[in-house]
Amino acid sequence: MPTTGQAARPRSWAPADVGRMQLRGVAQVxxxxxxxxxxxxTVALFAxxxxxxxxxxxxxxxxxxxxxxxxxxxxxxxxxxEGYCGCLTSIAIVVRLGASWRTALLAVLAAxxxxxxxxxxxxxxxxxGLPALTAPFCLVAGVLAPALxxxxxxxxxxxxxxxxxxxxxxxxxxxxxxNFGQVFFLDKxxxxxxxLVGLLVASWGAxxxxxxxxxxxxxxxxxxxLPAERISEGLYGYNAVLVAIALxxxxxxxxxxxxxxxxxxxxxxxxFTAAWQAFAQPSGGSPFTWPFVVTTWxxxxxxxxxxxxxxxxxxxx
Amino acid sequence: MPTTGQAARPRSWAPADVGRMQLRGVAQVxxxxxxxxxxxxTVALFAxxxxxxxxxxxxxxxxxxxxxxxxxxxxxxxxxxEGYCGCLTSIAIVVRLGASWRTALLAVLAAxxxxxxxxxxxxxxxxxGLPALTAPFCLVAGVLAPALxxxxxxxxxxxxxxxxxxxxxxxxxxxxxxNFGQVFFLDKxxxxxxxLVGLLVASWGAxxxxxxxxxxxxxxxxxxxLPAERISEGLYGYNAVLVAIALxxxxxxxxxxxxxxxxxxxxxxxxFTAAWQAFAQPSGGSPFTWPFVVTTWxxxxxxxxxxxxxxxxxxxx
Amino acid sequence: MPTTGQAARPRSWAPADVGRMQLRGVAQVxxxxxxxxxxxxTVALFAxxxxxxxxxxxxxxxxxxxxxxxxxxxxxxxxxxEGYCGCLTSIAIVVRLGASWRTALLAVLAAxxxxxxxxxxxxxxxxxGLPALTAPFCLVAGVLAPALxxxxxxxxxxxxxxxxxxxxxxxxxxxxxxNFGQVFFLDKxxxxxxxLVGLLVASWGAxxxxxxxxxxxxxxxxxxxLPAERISEGLYGYNAVLVAIALxxxxxxxxxxxxxxxxxxxxxxxxFTAAWQAFAQPSGGSPFTWPFVVTTWxxxxxxxxxxxxxxxxxxxx
Numbered sequence: 001m002p003t004t005g006q007a008a009r010p011r012s013w014a015p016a017d018v019g020r021m022q023l024r025g026v027a028q029v030x031x032x033x034x035x036x037x038x039x040x041x042t043v044a045l046f047a048x049x050x051x052x053x054x055x056x057x058x059x060x061x062x063x064x065x066x067x068x069x070x071x072x073x074x075x076x077x078x079x080x081x082e083g084y085c086g087c088l089t090s091i092a093i094v095v096r097l098g099a100s101w102r103t104a105l106l107a108v109l110a111a112x113x114x115x116x117x118x119x120x121x122x123x124x125x126x127x128x129g130l131p132a133l134t135a136p137f138c139l140v141a142g143v144l145a146p147a148l149x150x151x152x153x154x155x156x157x158x159x160x161x162x163x164x165x166x167x168x169x170x171x172x173x174x175x176x177x178x179n180f181g182q183v184f185f186l187d188k189x190x191x192x193x194x195x196l197v198g199l200l201v202a203s204w205g206a207x208x209x210x211x212x213x214x215x216x217x218x219x220x221x222x223x224x225x226l227p228a229e230r231i232s233e234g235l236y237g238y239n240a241v242l243v244a245i246a247l248x249x250x251x252x253x254x255x256x257x258x259x260x261x262x263x264x265x266x267x268x269x270x271x272f273t274a275a276w277q278a279f280a281q282p283s284g285g286s287p288f289t290w291p292f293v294v295t296t297w298x299x300x301x302x303x304x305x306x307x308x309x310x311x312x313x314x315x316x317x
Numbered sequence: 318m319p320t321t322g323q324a325a326r327p328r329s330w331a332p333a334d335v336g337r338m339q340l341r342g343v344a345q346v347x348x349x350x351x352x353x354x355x356x357x358x359t360v361a362l363f364a365x366x367x368x369x370x371x372x373x374x375x376x377x378x379x380x381x382x383x384x385x386x387x388x389x390x391x392x393x394x395x396x397x398x399e400g401y402c403g404c405l406t407s408i409a410i411v412v413r414l415g416a417s418w419r420t421a422l423l424a425v426l427a428a429x430x431x432x433x434x435x436x437x438x439x440x441x442x443x444x445x446g447l448p449a450l451t452a453p454f455c456l457v458a459g460v461l462a463p464a465l466x467x468x469x470x471x472x473x474x475x476x477x478x479x480x481x482x483x484x485x486x487x488x489x490x491x492x493x494x495x496n497f498g499q500v501f502f503l504d505k506x507x508x509x510x511x512x513l514v515g516l517l518v519a520s521w522g523a524x525x526x527x528x529x530x531x532x533x534x535x536x537x538x539x540x541x542x543l544p545a546e547r548i549s550e551g552l553y554g555y556n557a558v559l560v561a562i563a564l565x566x567x568x569x570x571x572x573x574x575x576x577x578x579x580x581x582x583x584x585x586x587x588x589f590t591a592a593w594q595a596f597a598q599p600s601g602g603s604p605f606t607w608p609f610v611v612t613t614w615x616x617x618x619x620x621x622x623x624x625x626x627x628x629x630x631x632x633x634x
Numbered sequence: 635m636p637t638t639g640q641a642a643r644p645r646s647w648a649p650a651d652v653g654r655m656q657l658r659g660v661a662q663v664x665x666x667x668x669x670x671x672x673x674x675x676t677v678a679l680f681a682x683x684x685x686x687x688x689x690x691x692x693x694x695x696x697x698x699x700x701x702x703x704x705x706x707x708x709x710x711x712x713x714x715x716e717g718y719c720g721c722l723t724s725i726a727i728v729v730r731l732g733a734s735w736r737t738a739l740l741a742v743l744a745a746x747x748x749x750x751x752x753x754x755x756x757x758x759x760x761x762x763g764l765p766a767l768t769a770p771f772c773l774v775a776g777v778l779a780p781a782l783x784x785x786x787x788x789x790x791x792x793x794x795x796x797x798x799x800x801x802x803x804x805x806x807x808x809x810x811x812x813n814f815g816q817v818f819f820l821d822k823x824x825x826x827x828x829x830l831v832g833l834l835v836a837s838w839g840a841x842x843x844x845x846x847x848x849x850x851x852x853x854x855x856x857x858x859x860l861p862a863e864r865i866s867e868g869l870y871g872y873n874a875v876l877v878a879i880a881l882x883x884x885x886x887x888x889x890x891x892x893x894x895x896x897x898x899x900x901x902x903x904x905x906f907t908a909a910w911q912a913f914a915q916p917s918g919g920s921p922f923t924w925p926f927v928v929t930t931w932x933x934x935x936x937x938x939x940x941x942x943x944x945x946x947x948x949x950x951x
Contacts, residue, residue: 069942070895070936070940070942070945071940071941071942071943071945072939072940072941073939073941109898109901109902112898113898113902116895116898116899116932116933116936117932117936118936119935119936119937119939119940120931120932120933120934120935120936120939121932121935122939123935123936123938123939124762124935127762128441128444139932142909143902143905143906143909144905144909145909146908146909146912146913147858147905147906147908147909147912148905224464261387261433264426264429264430264433265433267426268426268430271460271461271464271465272460272464274463274464275459275460275461275462275463275464278463278464278600278601279463279600279602282599282600282916283912283913283916284912285913297437298433298434298437298438298456299433299437300437301436301437301438301440301441302387302433302434302435302436302437302440303436304440305389305390305436305437305439305440306387306388306389306436307388307389307390308386308387308388309388311387311388445758445761541781578704578750581743581746581747581750582750584743585743585747588777588778588781588782589777589781591780591781592776592777592778592779592780592781595780595781595917595918596780596917596919599916599917614754615750615751615754615755615773616750616754617754618753618754618755618757618758619704619750619751619752619753619754619757620753621757622706622707622753622754622756622757623704623705623706623753624705624706624707625703625704625705626705628704628705
């Protein structure tokens with residue numbers, strides 16, 4: 001993932017530096033390297049529940065330490081690039097298993113594996129010019145989900161209906177906010193709102209892109225006739241939010257063409273998410289952020305093959 | 318996919334040129350760039366039902382226009398390489414949902430996504446010397462299938478029996494023709510026969526290869542003891558038909574070694590198709606042409622590693 | 635896969651050479667090129683049942699002959715690299731279907747496909763510096779499993795419990811040995827022990843690594859609360875055994891860092907195996923050695939991206 005302009009090579013391991021690295025690890029979930037964004041994201045995690053906050057920070061720390069011990073790239077470490085997958089993995093584990101010493105041990109081990117997979121995925125994808133995104137988290141969480149004890153009752157998610165779905169104003173508001181919150185497994189609307197403010201602190205463009213992605217996802221899900229309850233829980237839109245941040249505000253230049261291209265990608269991520277839920281749920285799995293990762297990879301890989309002025313990478317590779 | 322000898326760069330956008338591009342888009346499903354083949358294929362689509370014909374042409378048009386707007390390669394456009402995945406995707410959608418304005422909108426959007434994925438897959442696979450084949454269609458259709466409302470009753474397909482299957486002469490004839498028809502989701506034997514004639518117009522070699530592939534698939538399915546009803550519907554053989562066209566008549570030189578190699582690939586595609594059906598059906602999916610795509614990729618990727626005189630690519634890469 | 639020091643290019647096709655090639659094909663399942671290891675492995679196969687022994691040898695022969703006919707690399711042939719996937723595939727088939735002429739024909743065809751896929755996977759992965767491992771076997775066996783008639787009752791494997799699992803001494807002993815045996819689908823403890831002796835003949839380091847991998851897997855499975863019965867059948871540990879041989883005794887230099895890194899990989903392979911079982915079982919599938927293959931690929935791909943003295947490839951690439 002890209003870093004902000006400031007070249008953040010740690011000169012010392014002073015507590016302030018370590019704290020900044022920790023907060024950046026949380027912020028990198030939304031492809032930002034700003035510690036202030038990380039601080040607001042952490043507040044949102046604690047707003048979702050103290051366990052989520054504690055485990056999120058634990059995951060960042062465990063993954064970053066493991067990457068440090070294994071000799072990962074120092075610049076990446078300082079920018080939090082070794083922390084965000086551990087953060088999400090640790091939260092996914094505590095949400096499923098509840099807090100306990102056994103859960104904490106598992107979260108630390110899983111975060112350490114995230115550090116290894118981050119290096120592997122980065123190395124393999126670096127050759128073809130694609131970013132790792134949250135793929136290490138998706139791999140680890142995807143493996144753990146069906147292997148853990150308290151699997152949810154393996155009911156297939158409800159199928160979409162024949163007509164379009166209508167949302168009440170309250171459902172619409174919840175859906176808009178929870179599309180942010182579900183990135184971190186949060187289901188409280190105010191937690192999602194704090195995440196949006198965190199994005200705004202990092203970059204005006206990222207916040208606008210994310211908000212548009214959230215709206216596009218709600219429109220698409222309603223047009224597909226997906227159930228209102230699940231739409232308002234944000235279950236179909238968190239991938240579109242991330243897709244919009246990645247394409248429109250991070251990897252591609254900001255032009256009207258990019259905006260349209262991103263809108264197509266955000267729309268496409270909704271049936272992708274619904275399909276992955278239908279596929280993974282029977283064995284106790286979840287799509288996690290795979291739809292975001294795969295959609296972004298494919299839409300980024302297409303750019304060099306398209307000769308469209310106005311559709312290009314932010315910086316030449 | 319390869320193009321025929323004629324370098325078809327569009328000099329103008331005259332209606333005749335656009336029509337040729339449209340027909341080539343249909344023909345490229347079977348790796349041909351002949352507009353006459355495309356015309357016969359289109360006749361076969363309408364023989365299968367007017368909705369299939371209309372949506373097939375709509376898909377080609379939508380995907381080609383999207384690729385044009387996004388700046389895809391002009392030679393590929395003129396040769397129909399930007400149309401065939403949109404064609405198949407659009408047919409897959411109308412077969413599942415029935416014709417309506419909502420279906421048409423979905424088909425257009427899905428075809429546009431096909432254009433993006435075509436660029437992405439072509440870019441990623443071009444590095445390792447493999448063709449995109451129908452992978453963009455399989456990706457889009459594979460995502461839409463479990464996400465769409467009217468999923469079929471999720472019954473697992475019948476398992477093969479212990480002994481070999483015997484077919485009546487009528488079942489054998491239907492199986493032979495429907496192995497062609499199912500490439501386009503057609504289940505009428507005469508539609509399959511028109512497709513075979515279309516292949517013959519494009520290339521004598523492609524038609525012979527496809528016919529042999531169809532027979533090899535029937536033999537394999539019978540030897541495996543798969544149910545006669547499904548064999549005669551062409552559900553196990555359409556991938557073998559495409560594998561035979563791709564390997565024996567498109568990418569590899571025509572030698573006896575290639576013929577034997579292709580036969581092994583066509584035979585292997587049958588259990589692959591049966592397995593993918595068993596795997597995908599419970600979540601409302603289908604193998605689509607994934608078995609063709611993956612088998613062809615693997616058998617093509619093996620060629621450079623094998624030092625067998627008589628087994629080589631049609632033209633050096 | 636790497637070869638032992640002796641450059642074994644076949645000068646003649648004398649019976650002794652052919653026999654050695656055959657035994658090496660069996661030994662390469664555990665990444666060894668020693669014919670003595672192959673001899674002991676073959677004894678273990680016959681200890682597991684004469685059918686397993688006969689089909690194992692048949693698979694090695696069929697796959698090696700197919701690779702020879704197709705012009706595969708002569709050094710690889712002589713070192714058994716074209717035999718091990720055919721061996722495992724053939725055993726997987728006979729275990730599922732029982733011995734018969736039809737089974738033998740299927741085993742020969744499947745082994746021939748293994749030879750093609752071995753070339754394809756080797757070619758594709760060679761570019762990124764990764765070994766093929768048992769991926770061709772996993773592909774072929776993974777396709778055949780849901781396509782074959784006598785699928786097991788599609789019961790999902792039992793989920794792990796909430797607490798840790800305690801094993802009796804007898805269960806512990808069985809688990810330790812069967813973790814070796816299950817590499818070859820063997821469920822007799824003495825067959826596993828013979829395999830361990832075979833490893834010891836090839837390399838002291840490989841045997842120690844494998845034994846530690848087996849113990850690490852048992853500990854992990856117990857800590858996860860997986861059912862004692864399945865642990866003692868070796869169903870969770872055979873991938874860890876192979877991961878340990880591949881990482882600690884084959885591809886990486888032997889250092890304390892490698893030992894720790896391998897331990898993390900072996901531990902990670904256990905939930906991976908349990909998850910893949912939960913995922914594949916409903917459609918009649920099995921993880922086969924996919925968890926070993928994928929874990930080893932990812933942990934090998936991470937090494938070049940990590941700047942850790944003491945963690946490096948055995949020989950520079």
